[in-house]
Amino acid sequence: MLQSISKKNKIIIYLILLFILSTTSGKFHITQNNYLSTDTKISVVGLSNIENFNISNELSNFFNKNMLFIDKEKIHDIMNKYNVIEEYNIKRIYPYAINIKIIPTKYLARTSYNNQLLVGANGKLINDKENTEILPYIFGEFNSKNFLSLKKNVEQSKFTFKEFKTLYFFQSNRWDILTNNDILIKLPLNFTLESLNLAYKIIGNDKIKKKIIDLRIKNHLVIK
Numbered sequence: 001m002l003q004s005i006s007k008k009n010k011i012i013i014y015l016i017l018l019f020i021l022s023t024t025s026g027k028f029h030i031t032q033n034n035y036l037s038t039d040t041k042i043s044v045v046g047l048s049n050i051e052n053f054n055i056s057n058e059l060s061n062f063f064n065k066n067m068l069f070i071d072k073e074k075i076h077d078i079m080n081k082y083n084v085i086e087e088y089n090i091k092r093i094y095p096y097a098i099n100i101k102i103i104p105t106k107y108l109a110r111t112s113y114n115n116q117l118l119v120g121a122n123g124k125l126i127n128d129k130e131n132t133e134i135l136p137y138i139f140g141e142f143n144s145k146n147f148l149s150l151k152k153n154v155e156q157s158k159f160t161f162k163e164f165k166t167l168y169f170f171q172s173n174r175w176d177i178l179t180n181n182d183i184l185i186k187l188p189l190n191f192t193l194e195s196l197n198l199a200y201k202i203i204g205n206d207k208i209k210k211k212i213i214d215l216r217i218k219n220h221l222v223i224k
Helices: 001-036 049-063 074-078 144-156 192-203
Strands: 041-043 085-093 097-104 107-111 118-120 136-138 164-170 174-179 184-186 213-216 219-221
Touching: 001 192, 041 049, 049 074, 049 097, 074 085, 144 192, 192 213
Parallel strands: 041 097, 107 136, 136 164, 184 213
Antiparallel strands: 085 097, 107 118, 164 174, 174 184, 213 219
């Protein structure tokens, strides 16, 4: 009798355990569907429709695998291929959505070579043939570091890029700037910010006749 009860208890315990395990497995499966969706909806806004679509298409390969574990380096590599991007923000909306907001860079100039590529505030070159903005031209072979260094000084000075007609970069790492009123500013290698502000002050003085403001030599101002 006792043996029979023992067998019945074992069967009951077994059935209870089986029920608990199957229920736990079911809950886990539901959780997995919520967070590891194979049908993640990716929304990209901020650029042209074509660029938004291309970025969304590339990113879908990563997001559709696992929303919980996002490889930030791979995402950065994809976004970095688009020079027009200044910054971006990724927002995960569980269970199935990813919203990406892109802020495009501001165009500051055009190159005089290479199909007149646009120069962004991020220092990168952008091919945008539809853009018709009136922007200053840059002559000379410069890189992102060269331009961003000048940009920083211009932004901290009293000038804006809208006041420039052309910019000339020399391999000696020096810039010349022609303003919209055809005054040429020859900047030094260093002390660029101080030189820009001095040039701005001279240009604003109507009593001084000037076509060239030469600031290349420290403590030696030449006005022609």
